[in-house]
Amino acid sequence: MSENRKYFTLAEANRTLPLVKRIVADLISLHPEWRDLVAQYELVAAQARPEWGESTEQLALRGRIEAIARQINDFLLELDQIGCVFKGFDPGLVDFYGKLDGKEMFWCWKVGEERIEHWHELESGYPGRQPIPVTVGGEG
Numbered sequence: 001m002s003e004n005r006k007y008f009t010l011a012e013a014n015r016t017l018p019l020v021k022r023i024v025a026d027l028i029s030l031h032p033e034w035r036d037l038v039a040q041y042e043l044v045a046a047q048a049r050p051e052w053g054e055s056t057e058q059l060a061l062r063g064r065i066e067a068i069a070r071q072i073n074d075f076l077l078e079l080d081q082i083g084c085v086f087k088g089f090d091p092g093l094v095d096f097y098g099k100l101d102g103k104e105m106f107w108c109w110k111v112g113e114e115r116i117e118h119w120h121e122l123e124s125g126y127p128g129r130q131p132i133p134v135t136v137g138g139e140g
Contacts, residue, residue, distance in 0.1 A: 005083075005097050006083030006097060007097050007098055007099060007104075008083065008084075008096040008097065008098050008107060009098065010098065010107060010116060010132065013084075013096040013098065013107045013109075013116050014115050014116050016082055016083075016084065016096075017109065017115060017116070019082065020079065020082065020084060020094055020109070021111075023075050023078050023079055024079075024086070024092050024094060024111060025111070026071075026075055027072060027075045027076070027086070027089065027092075028089055028092050028111065030068055030071055030072055030075075031072065031089045033068060034065065034068040034069060034072065037061055037064050037065045037068065038065055040061055041058060041061040041062060041065060044057055044058050044061065045058060079094065083096070083097070084096045085097075085106075087125075087126070091110050091111055091112075092110055092111030092112075093108070093109075093110045093111075093126060094108075094109050094110070095107065095108050095109075095120075096108075096109070096116070098119070100119060103121075104122055105119050105120065105121055105122060106119060106120055106121075106122060107119050107132075108120050108126070108129055116132070117131060117132055118130060118131060118132060119132050
């Protein structure tokens with residue numbers, strides 16, 4: 001996570017959404033593939049004899065797992081550079097630091113939403129999501 005926290009107005013956060021949506025879509029499509037490969041690797045490893053070392057199949061699977069993990073990390077880094085915080089593969093949640101009435105908070109977006117329409121306090125997380133007040137919504 002970046003040392004320098006970037007604060008977004010609602011309009012600024014919404015302007016980043018086309019890019020954020022593309023990155024999150026890529027992340028969400030890669031994650032199940034990574035998870036499946038890890039499960040396959042564990043299955044193969046469980047049937048292998050440790051004294052034989054990694055089999056060709058295990059090495060091939062590990063190579064694919066590491067390649068996908070690198071891609072996932074690259075996408076996470078891109079989101080970090082934009083200044084938003086990726087909060088999870090399911091349901092594909094992204095928070096943007098902002099301020100509401102002078103208080104630090106998060107603008108909250110999830111996959112499937114056209115634009116940012118919710119916010120929550122830093123500590124409350126997704127369960128504390130609330131609709132953005134109309135007075136703020138007129139900003140952009």
